[in-house]
Amino acid sequence: GAGVSQSPRYKVAKRGQDVALRCDPISGHVSLFWYQQALGQGPEFLTYFQNEAQLDKSGLPSDRFFAERPEGSVSTLKIQRTQQEDSAVYLCASSLYGPSGKNIQYFGAGTRLSVL
Amino acid sequence: AQTVTQSQPEMSVQEAETVTLSCTYDTSESDYYLFWYKQPPSRQMILVIRQEAYKQQNATENRFSVNFQKAAKSFSLKISDSQLGDAAMYFCAYRTNTGNQFYFGTGTSLTVIP
Secondary structure (H helix, E strand, C coil): CCCCEEECCEEEECCCCCEEEEEECCCCCCEEEEEEECCCCCCEEEEEEECCEEEECCCCCCCCEEEECCCCCCEEEEECCCCHHHCEEEEEEEECCCCCCCCCCEECCCEEEEEC | CCEEECCCCEEEEECCCCEEECCEEECCCCCEEEEEEEECCCCCCEEEEEEECCCCCCCEECCEEEEEECCCCEEEEEECCCCHHHCEEEEEEEEECCCCCCEECCCEEEEEEC
């Protein structure tokens, strides 16, 4: 596709529900990143994939958060037993090559998750 | 640990005027990259400008330029001839040359006054 696509755009969940957020990166992009952006804050790193391999998950806040990218393209971020503090915008980004500071990350428009 | 600080939560500028957004960062690395991203209400982060730390020359992209002071760990963004479409949140970000993640500041909300 022309850009990074995320769905759904908005998600409302009741506390305790499981949610799945989808990211469709730019075709051919090797690297994929997930970020969490709380209201009024900058994005914070959650996890990184190079192709299908999850190379860094140091930013995942708890074991309720799980991400996968089984075929090296589309990725899903799953949050189990959602809590109110999980309410945020979840951003996905992709870049053409592997980890290098010069590689530009292209961002999607994010999924706004509201946990009631 | 790497941190990025944006000390101006909000800024405003008159249309056609110039505005400077501030950013400082903390790192022990010598090789890294700095970025300014724009986030309009649509939420999509758009790259405005990028600076390689090993380059002394300040990056420019049309009306956007940076003042990179490596010793002071300062990376400010100057927007010249401000336009209504420049109104957005602006985030400063840092990334090491080999690191996986960006470190973002808390953002500056820019208002452009007609």
